[in-house]
Amino acid sequence: MDYFLSEDIRAIRELCSEIAEKHIRPVREELDRENRFPHEIMKVLADSDLFRIYIPTEYEGLGLGTLSLCVAAEELSKVCAGVATTYAANALGAMPILLSGSDDQKKRFLPGLASGSNLAAFGLTEPDAGSDAGGLRTRAIRDGDSYVLNGTKQWITNGGEAKVYTIIALTDPDRGARGASAFIVEDGTPGFSYGKKEDKMGIRASATRELVFEDCRIPVENLIGREGTGFMVAMKTLDNSRPGVAAQAVGIAQGALEEALVYASQRKQFGQRIDSFQGIQFMLADMATQVEAARALTYSVARMIDGGVKKFEKEAAMAKVFASDVAMKVTTDAVQIFGGYGYMKEYPVEKMMRDAKITQIYEGTNQIQRNVIASALIRETASREK
């Protein structure tokens, strides 16, 4: 389908596709097997300016917006969602600074993220605070010109690899979520260390670790926005990053569809290509239709955001939930079309199926997305009835 993408965004697609073919496809199986972080690939993405695309031009970015990030994440995810997660998690980590940081903070941190010399990570989730961010325990207590952080963040993408961390912690524990604030913590700050690297089902090229704060002292200049706005910063961050997860899901699904199409055209049973069987044809047709619908929804939301619409949490959640469910369905069907071969690690579709699963879980489970959508619908109906 023609989405009338701008020349700049078409150039991003072309470049990401070239990088994916040359630098990612040959190593994806190995990265997955060895749980290995793709340092070399991040360097290639950085040298190709791909970390600049979503950062405003004032901070050495290219200012190409959410749609550009979606197209990049989709294209990389077609070949390896683990690498794509590593890339896209930078945008997530940078988002609190982009959305709510001061000009000074933007000047200090964004150019390094734009060039790709520094990676970023976002730290919200804790062992006891997943879907319920109200259960946060990490504290940030003001002490003179600094804040002192104590607590543990869990399952942080790019943990241990990033230089810049945006962290949500409680400055006023008595007020619950309203007592949360957002901070910037740099790698190497005394009292800030990393827990073990997780051994995950999928997206294994990405690094997922615990962040441990033990009397970690950071300057007051690293507070993002005002005290007490941390929860809002986190929610705004997630609203803005969800189209990126949706795009990742679209990419994974597209990758699986393409594998299934090629396989079905080559595999012969009962003396003929299996794509000559209606049973397979209908599966392929449904897969392609679902992927296109997910892409259309994702791009539409990205364009809404780039167009300056202020309220898009419902649409962003819709794109995330729809595209990630499609990714799970389409990758499962791709494995089915491959039959026994699909279940084997020599073929890429079982990895795609494992990778797809996380898109239904992270940056808000799909159940939470449906909560967001439903409460927006109920609010909209109530305001119409007034």
Added chain:
Amino acid sequence: MRIVVAMKQVPDTAEVRIDPERNTLVRDGVPSIMNPFDAYALEEGLRWKDALGGEVIALTMGPPQAEAILREAVSMGADQAVLLSDRAFAGADTWATSHTLAAAVAKLAPVDLVLTGKQAIDGDTAQTGPGMAATLDWPQLTFVGRVLGIEGGRIRVERYVEGGVETLDSSLPAVVTVLKDANTPRMPSLRGKMKARSLQVTVWTAADLGLPQSETGLEGSPTRVVRIATPESRSGGEIHRGSPEELAAILADILLGEGGGE
């Protein structure tokens, strides 16, 4: 450093056929690419620009559509692009091509270094680099697998020659032809692609270079292609089956010329 990278647009060799009537390459429908060896020359130029400062100028001679490889060079980091294009250049052999490229290098003066691929994958002559050096009366360093250093107006390279490596030191300016061993060409950057899109390619004609028609194109080419033929494709080899001992005996017979082999 002012570095010129001379490059050629070539048909993707995997797709090439020869017109048996006209003895020329059939280019219709064949995708055109930057000569792969020239990509290594470009990367080498970009690396030395990164290290020493200066600029890289991508240069080619060809029809207007050859500017595609110049834009590709700019997307990878070249600063300027010059296309030598004129009907008078058509049909040039390596002598006329070298002559024309050298005239452009002279016009781009002062140039410290000309880099180019060791050969083009279509003609396979490996003559244009040395030809430029001869016309310019500059030193030529061919089949370079590694540029060791550029300092104080001199360049030090390793030539990968039959059976060994020759380390050479030369004054600059010089012409260096590069092997695939030299480096790994970088990916284009997004900013490079944006620049390449809006770039105004400089186009020079024979008149711009001050070259008379007798020195360019077909008229300026002493070489004539008499015939191009496609070699007959070889049939498959012999396949023998048997135990290792039997196979060893068969192989020994063949090698000794008694087994009916060639």
